[in-house]
Amino acid sequence: MYSDYTQYRSLLRTDFQYRCAYCLRHEFFLGGEAGCCIDHHRPIRGAYAHPELIANYSNLYWCCRECNEYKGDTWPSVEKIERGFRFIDPCRPKDDHDLHLRILPDGTLEPLTSAGRYTSDTLRLWRKQLAHYRAEMARCQREVQEIQALLSQKRLPPEERRLLETLLLELLKWLEPPVFHRPRGFQGFKGEKPEE
Ligand SMILES: [Zn+2]
Structure with a gap:
């Protein structure tokens, strides 16, 4: 158990198979590890904040920087959740993306459920580059x-x-693109501050 959530970085990368939890892109296509970051699935700030989950491993998701930016502190209201509007959650059993979103041959997405619609709209999964x-x-x-x-x-x-x-x-x-690892024990270059 770490009190500093950034310590979970390498564990998260492996658990999420080096892919963004939301758009499912592999780090390889995002410039490697630096193209991703740690997302708090339930926000720790904003109207629906759960600050106590800041270092709770089950609330930490590996995420590309774009999806993380669009997600921000967004969380659906209770009324929306009751109507099925929520984020698709790959860590929930049987909550695979393909149950909520259909990929058409040209790469565009067709939401199949309210959760698919909410996720696609909030995270702009219809982005041209993603299609x-x-x-x-x-x-x-x-x-x-x-x-x-x-x-x-x-x-x-x-x-x-x-x-x-x-x-x-x-x-x-x-x-199945390759994964790049830093050499074990790499502490950054002399005089540089270590990364988050
Ligand atoms: Zn993403």
Whole structure:
């Protein structure tokens, strides 16, 4: 247990699989770890503040800086929550994004529930860059499936098989991008203040 919530940083990154809890982008596409930060799911300031949850691990979410900025101290009112308007919460059992939002082939989002609508509107998940990102990821996924289907054919010439296997590895790198770690024990450079 840490009293300083920033100490949970590396644990959170791993728990959230290096992805933003809201737009689901991998850190790799956000400039690495620096493109993300720690979000207090239930705000610790503002009208619906829960300051006692400042260092409560279950209230800490790994989040991209853009979603964090749009989210701010926003939280739905009791009346809104009663009508189902709330943030999609990937830490709640059975609260996956795809139950609340459908991704269309061009990457735009179609809210399926009030929670999907609230999350998409508040965090602007309809942002153009996000739509582009989702469309590209969907295209990668389709190509992976097509290549896997071709590779399952037994009578594939060896040269063609090798080419397809190389292509498959390249595509999988985009779907499961690498994670960059600082060397263990790195304390920052001499004379520099350590990061948060
Ligand atoms: Zn995000």
